[in-house]
Amino acid sequence: MQAFKNFTGMVAPLDRANVDTDQIIPKQFLKAVVRTGLKQGLFIDWRLNPDGTENKDFALNKPRYQGASILVARNNFGCGSSREHAVWALDDAGFRAVIAPEFADIFHNNCLKNGFLPITLPAAEVEHIFRATGDYEAYRLTIDLEKQTVSDDFGWTAHFEIEPFQKKCLLEGLDDVALTLAHEDRILAYEKAHPLPHRFE
Numbered sequence: 001m002q003a004f005k006n007f008t009g010m011v012a013p014l015d016r017a018n019v020d021t022d023q024i025i026p027k028q029f030l031k032a033v034v035r036t037g038l039k040q041g042l043f044i045d046w047r048l049n050p051d052g053t054e055n056k057d058f059a060l061n062k063p064r065y066q067g068a069s070i071l072v073a074r075n076n077f078g079c080g081s082s083r084e085h086a087v088w089a090l091d092d093a094g095f096r097a098v099i100a101p102e103f104a105d106i107f108h109n110n111c112l113k114n115g116f117l118p119i120t121l122p123a124a125e126v127e128h129i130f131r132a133t134g135d136y137e138a139y140r141l142t143i144d145l146e147k148q149t150v151s152d153d154f155g156w157t158a159h160f161e162i163e164p165f166q167k168k169c170l171l172e173g174l175d176d177v178a179l180t181l182a183h184e185d186r187i188l189a190y191e192k193a194h195p196l197p198h199r200f201e
Contacts, residue, residue: 001115003173007096008142009069013059013133014043019073020080021107025089038085039093065133070141071098072129078107078118087114097143099150101126112166113175117143119150125158132156145171 029041046058054061060068071090077100078086087110090098097117111118121129132152133139142151145167151157168174 001113001169001173001175004096004115004117004145004170006142006144006146007069008140009096010065010067011070011072011129011133011139011141012065012068013130014071014073015059015130017074018076018079021078021083021086022080024078024086025083029089030083030085032085035088036092038089042089042093064137067094069094069096070143071095072126072133073098073100074126075100075102075123077103078111079104082106082110084110084114087111087116091116099126099129099141112170115170115173115175117145117170119143119160121150121158121160128156 023045024043025038025041026044029038029044032038043058043060047055047061049055056062059065077098086107091114095116097119098111099119099121101121101123103111103118103120108118129139129141132154140153143149144151145162148160148162148167149157150160162170
């Protein structure tokens with residue numbers, strides 16, 4: 001897993017609550033077993049009209065939000081099924097973090113296990129970000145995971161909480177496999193001391 005590095009990025013607003021994982025990445029794109037190319041299906045039912053043309057009213061299609069790496073959304077983001085592809089699709093589209101007042105638990109965990117940062121902020125702070133994305137062209141936020149802060153170029157700062165172990169894993173790029181391999185010597189020693197019996201059919 002790629003380690004999460006502090007960064008400054010442009011913000012794109014998704015002013016919707018209860019965005020479920022089927023809306024983030026519809027089921028027809030779940031056949032993929034690789035994490036690349038999934039951006040083509042990201043929010044596709046909102047990005048495109050029924051005739052396949054681009055929906056110019058959808059925020060992420062607007063030129064001013066192209067190149068955004070931070071998504072801001074409303075309550076209960078990532079609800080629905082537990083598909084990990086939802087996080088992969090956001091990452092493939094260039095997003096590194098999503099900010100919302102509340103996340104669905106499974107989506108939240110999938111983010112953390114893939115080096116993607118879900119930031120929970122009070123509704124008032126999220127509202128501030130939404131207003132700023134409309135007031136300022138190319139509105140940017142700086143995310144400092146070590147300090148657990150989100151700040152902008154105009155003096156606004158908010159603090160977010162994250163469990164210490166999850167923070168460590170993100171900063172060091174440790175997924176479940178890497179955490180297991182950290183104990184490789186002990187695993188090999190156990191296997192040597194407890195060999196499996198040979199069986200012949």
